[in-house]
Amino acid sequence: MSNLPPLNNETIWDIINDKIDDAMVNQLVWDCLGYSYDNSSQQWDINNVASEWREEYPEPPNFIENRPPTVKLTRSIPPENKQLLKEELGFKGYKVGEFGPRQTRRATVANWLLSYMKQKRETSDR
Template identity: 75%
Template structure:
């Protein structure tokens, strides 16, 4: 996961515009949640992961393919930052009929990452 793009607004837009592969989007969220893969032991190091995430997901979840971890991600964004994509980037959302659960989950990941960027 050392080849991740930098966390900046260009990367957030690349997520929203589907220019980054789903695997990279997941890896970005995992990284900023604190998940680290230990190549030597071939296990996930959870020492930097918040307890409730580490307990529920001892291995990082696929946020794009699965709804429950995305719901947890959404709930972890403070209320005042739920609209960061719209407020800070001017993201208008996806057009009706041109999006599905995958795009919605990518937008959630993008908003969570933007929240992380704003708060750190």
Template identity: 70%
Template sequence: MTASSPLSPLPPLNTDTIWGILNDTIDDATVNAIVWHCLGYQFNSTTNLWDSSAVAPEWREAYPEPPNFIESRPATVKLTRSIPAENKQLLKERLGFKGYQVNELVPRKTRRATIANWLLSYMQQ
């Protein structure tokens, strides 16, 4: 699957946006686009291609085009592993996020929580 360009401006990277990701009020395409932007992926509307020249080599080599983090377990695992140990609990520590109910534990929601935690870590660095 090829990632597509975000159609609208991205929301600001702040705690309201992080809560929007956790509460599923921000759509999957926008959530992916936020992470892509933070990783350095840029869509060139002239060529209709992704430019990954600003992406860290370990991401660019694994994902020449930005991955769909909501659908891709390997991409989300890579995100998880890239969060520094001291930032692994930021959802709980900074936002007081208590996690999802057992009946809500589906891959899509847990990947959104991973993305939210990664973004908090990104904001902190």
């Protein structure tokens, strides 16, 4: 997963605006959650994945195609970070008729990634 785009606001906008394909969006989340693929064993290394994810998803889930892992992502966002798309990026949401479950899941992933970025910044500031 070394060819991932940088985790920054531009990448978040690219996720929202569908400029990054679903596979890459999933890989970004997997990387942040600690999943890594071991080419030599042809298996996922989950040693760095938090137990609450590792137990339920021993292989990384597809967040764009499947609702349950996206719901888990949503629930893992701290309450104070639930509105980061609006607060930090000024995202006003999708227009009625222009979105479906896929766009909603991409927005959820984008918000989760923003929350992840914010938590990393706060941790590194300490």
